Amino acid sequence: MTGKTHIYLTVNGETFDACVEPRMLAADFLRDELGLTGTHVGCEHGVCGTCTITLNGVSARSCLMLAVQLDGMDVQTVEGLGTMRKMHRIQEAFREHHALQCGFCTPGFLMTVHDILNTMPLRDDDEIRDALSGNICRCTGYEHIVKAVRTLVNERDGVQTP
Amino acid sequence: MTDATAYTRPKYVGQPVQRLEDPRLLTGRGRYTADIQLPRTVHLAFLRSNQAYARINKIDMEDARAVPGVIGIYAAADFGHIPDIEAPSKMENYRATACPVLARDLVRYVGEPVVAIVATSRYLAEDAAALIDIDYKPLDAAITARDALAENAPKLHPELPSNIILERVFATGDAPADIANAPHRVSGRFNLTRKTSVSTEPRAYLADYDAGKDELTLYDATNIPGIVRDELARLLNLDGNQIRVIAPDVGGSFGGKGSLYPEEVIVADLARRLDRPVKYVADRLEEITASSQAFGEEVEATLAFNADGRFLALEAEIIGDIGAYSIYPWTAALEPVQVASFLPGPYKTPAYRGRARGICTPKPPTGPYRGVGRPMAVFAMERLVDLAAAELGLCPVEIRRRNLAGADDFPHRIGSGLIWNRSGFQECLTAAEEAIDLPALQAEKAAGDKWIGVGFASYAELTGIGSRIAVAPGMPMNTGAETASVRIDATGAITAKFGISSHGQSLETTLAQIVAEELGVKPEDVRVVHGDTAASPNGTGTYASRSAVLGGGAAIKTTRALLKKVRRAAACLFDVDPDQVETGDGRIFVRGTNHSIDFKELARVVYADTTALPMDRRETLEAQETYDPFLGTTSSSTHVAVVEIDPETLAIKLRDFVVAEDCGKLINPLVVDGQVHGGVAQGVGAALLEELKFDETGQPITATLADYLVPTSAEMPPMHIRHVETELPDNPGGFRGMGEGGTIGATAAIANAIADAVSHLGLEINSLPITPNKLHALIAAGATQ
Numbered sequence: 001m002t003g004k005t006h007i008y009l010t011v012n013g014e015t016f017d018a019c020v021e022p023r024m025l026a027a028d029f030l031r032d033e034l035g036l037t038g039t040h041v042g043c044e045h046g047v048c049g050t051c052t053i054t055l056n057g058v059s060a061r062s063c064l065m066l067a068v069q070l071d072g073m074d075v076q077t078v079e080g081l082g083t084m085r086k087m088h089r090i091q092e093a094f095r096e097h098h099a100l101q102c103g104f105c106t107p108g109f110l111m112t113v114h115d116i117l118n119t120m121p122l123r124d125d126d127e128i129r130d131a132l133s134g135n136i137c138r139c140t141g142y143e144h145i146v147k148a149v150r151t152l153v154n155e156r157d158g159v160q161t162p
Numbered sequence: 163m164t165d166a167t168a169y170t171r172p173k174y175v176g177q178p179v180q181r182l183e184d185p186r187l188l189t190g191r192g193r194y195t196a197d198i199q200l201p202r203t204v205h206l207a208f209l210r211s212n213q214a215y216a217r218i219n220k221i222d223m224e225d226a227r228a229v230p231g232v233i234g235i236y237a238a239a240d241f242g243h244i245p246d247i248e249a250p251s252k253m254e255n256y257r258a259t260a261c262p263v264l265a266r267d268l269v270r271y272v273g274e275p276v277v278a279i280v281a282t283s284r285y286l287a288e289d290a291a292a293l294i295d296i297d298y299k300p301l302d303a304a305i306t307a308r309d310a311l312a313e314n315a316p317k318l319h320p321e322l323p324s325n326i327i328l329e330r331v332f333a334t335g336d337a338p339a340d341i342a343n344a345p346h347r348v349s350g351r352f353n354l355t356r357k358t359s360v361s362t363e364p365r366a367y368l369a370d371y372d373a374g375k376d377e378l379t380l381y382d383a384t385n386i387p388g389i390v391r392d393e394l395a396r397l398l399n400l401d402g403n404q405i406r407v408i409a410p411d412v413g414g415s416f417g418g419k420g421s422l423y424p425e426e427v428i429v430a431d432l433a434r435r436l437d438r439p440v441k442y443v444a445d446r447l448e449e450i451t452a453s454s455q456a457f458g459e460e461v462e463a464t465l466a467f468n469a470d471g472r473f474l475a476l477e478a479e480i481i482g483d484i485g486a487y488s489i490y491p492w493t494a495a496l497e498p499v500q501v502a503s504f505l506p507g508p509y510k511t512p513a514y515r516g517r518a519r520g521i522c523t524p525k526p527p528t529g530p531y532r533g534v535g536r537p538m539a540v541f542a543m544e545r546l547v548d549l550a551a552a553e554l555g556l557c558p559v560e561i562r563r564r565n566l567a568g569a570d571d572f573p574h575r576i577g578s579g580l581i582w583n584r585s586g587f588q589e590c591l592t593a594a595e596e597a598i599d600l601p602a603l604q605a606e607k608a609a610g611d612k613w614i615g616v617g618f619a620s621y622a623e624l625t626g627i628g629s630r631i632a633v634a635p636g637m638p639m640n641t642g643a644e645t646a647s648v649r650i651d652a653t654g655a656i657t658a659k660f661g662i663s664s665h666g667q668s669l670e671t672t673l674a675q676i677v678a679e680e681l682g683v684k685p686e687d688v689r690v691v692h693g694d695t696a697a698s699p700n701g702t703g704t705y706a707s708r709s710a711v712l713g714g715g716a717a718i719k720t721t722r723a724l725l726k727k728v729r730r731a732a733a734c735l736f737d738v739d740p741d742q743v744e745t746g747d748g749r750i751f752v753r754g755t756n757h758s759i760d761f762k763e764l765a766r767v768v769y770a771d772t773t774a775l776p777m778d779r780r781e782t783l784e785a786q787e788t789y790d791p792f793l794g795t796t797s798s799s800t801h802v803a804v805v806e807i808d809p810e811t812l813a814i815k816l817r818d819f820v821v822a823e824d825c826g827k828l829i830n831p832l833v834v835d836g837q838v839h840g841g842v843a844q845g846v847g848a849a850l851l852e853e854l855k856f857d858e859t860g861q862p863i864t865a866t867l868a869d870y871l872v873p874t875s876a877e878m879p880p881m882h883i884r885h886v887e888t889e890l891p892d893n894p895g896g897f898r899g900m901g902e903g904g905t906i907g908a909t910a911a912i913a914n915a916i917a918d919a920v921s922h923l924g925l926e927i928n929s930l931p932i933t934p935n936k937l938h939a940l941i942a943a944g945a946t947q
Contacts, residue, residue: 038190102666103187104413141839
């Protein structure tokens with residue numbers, strides 16, 4: 001491929017400028033160039049949601065984007081959510097409810113949940129299930145994920161649970 | 163009492179301990195094979211067959227070689243030093259197939275690797291692959307198992323006598339005669355279409371070669387690192403101590419990462435030849451077309467019973483569409499033979515005859531997939547049970563109650579020769595029935611506004627199988643033993659090493675719970691090492707619902723041996739009898755005295771202090787033991803599905819799902835629930851969504867996740883689990899396996915629920931998945947008759 005393109009972006013609060021091939025996938029850029037391997041690639045055709053990141057706060061599939069489209073963006077990946085020592089509340093809720101098994105789809109779910117908690121009412125479990133239906137988990141059957149999200153929604157809305 | 167040495171001994175087994183593996187997986191710090199980046203790595207891409215069955219005339223690589231960054235392009239002849247992959251078996255009437263690591267003269271399925279391209283990046287390797295021209299001569303082929311079975315069918319392996327590569331018959335009594343003489347009988351031809359595992363992580367391999375030591379490390383997204391190591395050593399003519407296979411974090415398998423693949427062999431071989439790390443990461447298209455596939459069976463079966471609904475005899479013909487090759491190490495017998503051996507299920511049926519045959523077709527090889535054989539067997543049997551109930555006007559619960567083995571019937575031998583030990587067959591049925599409001603549902607169904615259906619399915623499975631029985635028939639490999647080693651090092655830290663290989667099963671937590679409870683420390687004090695052939699002299703991996711029973715048993719045996727050493731050393735230090743030494747809460751103490759040290763102090767005394775203990779009493783604080791359950795233990799369950807079908811759109815909604823199961827002693831109830839939920843989801847997929855389709859030329863037409871549909875959160879119903887604990891099995895922890903049961907029961911329960919929902923239309927639900935389109939076709943066909 002001829003020529004590289006210069007991009008300038010923020011990832012998890014850190015600024016980067018990089019030269020990338022125009023055809024490089026955003027997911028490959030984050031993983032292979034920046035070493036942020038927490039974003040996983042599951043299908044490369046936009047179905048499984050495993051590679052979900054947020055761009056300017058909105059969830060997006062990094063396997064359906066090119067790295068050049070990240071130019072000027074504020075990108076957040078799972079690494080920016082919380083750390084081993086101080087996990088984000090979403091991560092804690094997933095742990096408390098055993099909402100992950102192999103963990104491969106988990107970063108994508110966490111980024112999706114981060115988005116939907118900000119943007120959607122999620123009034124009942126059916127709405128939670130609909131909101132999560134763009135992410136595939138093959139291990140959990142979703143039951144514990146729905147529980148974790150329900151807990152987070154209740155905390156968000158100040159709903160007391162028994 | 164102020165006795166400072168009365169430490170508590172909390173129980174960890176049975177507690178919902180939060181998982182120790184979670185923090186890294188939740189924060190993006192997990193390390194899956196594709197995440198590992200090594201300097202000087204080169205990347206591998208495969209050019210795969212686009213023909214189902216064809217002769218390779220010529221491969222033109224000239225343009226591809228000119229692509230910048232290309233390091234090497236390889237075809238079959240470049241791997242002439244590697245023997246073909248063959249899966250041996252002692253089974254009679256079985257023929258192994260020869261699978262070259264790259265297709266040699268013939269390609270036998272779309273997706274079979276033909277050319278391997280190595281370049282400095284995957285992008286460049288794929289650029290080069292696009293420039294390679296393979297000239298194929300398509301050959302006549304029988305695409306379906308039925309066609310391939312015909313006497314004059316074209317042979318997929320010309321050197322074999324026919325496409326039938328295995329046949330096995332199980333028989334007890336004279337089932338055909340009993341059926342002929344029986345007052346009642348029901349029959350059906352049932353079909354469970356091909357599936358694929360769809361672990362969210364595609365297969366990935368990275369081989370790192372140390373030329374100075376002539377040692378190879380293969381990072382491998384597999385659940386059978388030990389089996390891969392052993393066979394790679396043979397194929398590459400290396401000693402086992404020159405190959406280390408590490409399964410780092412593995413993103414699910416469900417069986418799809420549980421066989422040896424040509425790509426693994428090629429990555430390992432090329433890393434040595436190129437003296438550089440070689441990496442291959444499958445994309446989803448490759449994952450769907452070139453990973454092992456599942457099921458693909460047809461069962462023609464008849465069940466005979468008397469006027470009371472008591473079963474008299476069962477007969478079945480099973481045809482397995484096993485694909486192009488008999489997969490290593492399990493062989494193509496794994497799936498269809500298991501259908502035949504498990505078909506009689508948890509019921510008391512005096513006479514049985516089941517014949518399984520495996521047929522080669524030009525499709526990807528079938529291999530293990532969650533449930534193995536049992537989803538097909540239970541689907542066929544449970545449909546027959548409901549058909550029998552309908553014939554006699556019995557309630558589905560009642561006919562099961564009359565035929566399930568009860569407490570006094572164990573050990574219970576079924577017609578295939580399998581023996582069930584005590585398990586809660588009847589108890590699970592009762593618990594499942596109590597968990598739903600059957601009269602209310604029947605009233606709602608009777609109202610007729612919606613098509614409501616309730617489906618039951620009861621099954622039994624053999625888990626934690628010991629050395630007496632091979633996991634796959636006739637396989638010359640012992641899958642029935644597991645070795646653990648547990649040690650306290652010089653800093654007092656505790657490490658437990660296993661040959662198992664967790665890929666979502668939470669074994670870093672559950673095995674730590676067991677070791678912690680036995681040793682008297684906290685689970686977080688125990689570091690569990692698994693998925694690494696350096697951890698154990700022999701170990702096969704995690705599959706067949708074996709790790710809780712075998713890994714757990716090995717953990718108990720080994721930790722008890724270590725505890726003896728701990729007590730001996732402390733007793734010497736305290737100058738007391740070893741029996742007086744207790745442990746708990748990380749302390750080693752003698753009750754009623756001020757003798758109390760922690761494990762750090764004990765390690766210092768044993769390893770560093772040259773005066774505290776006499777020289778001959780400084781035993782290394784390490785133990786290694788092997789556990790072999792010899793037979794196995796029976797897990798059982800009853801599933802109930804409640805479905806609602808929209809009469810206008812025929813949309814099928816799963817409203818509710820109940821699982822009542824007996825898996826013995828729960829190590830961690832959160833983890834068991836998670837295993838059940840995930841298994842049920844795969845059963846939902848098998849029953850309602852998932853189908854690998856091939857056209858009449860053998861081309862796969864469902865090769866994306868937009869065509870091959872797996873359940874999302876929106877399709878899954880809420881699930882309710884009832885844990886039933888009857889008499890515990892006699893293995894060290896009283897554990898039974900529960901990794902696969904969800905898939906085994908759910909598939910059949912949903913089929914029965916749909917059959918119930920459309921019973922007023924008289925439709926036969928005998929092929930899965932059943933979709934709104936297929937329901938429509940059935941209704942339309944019924945209307946035109």
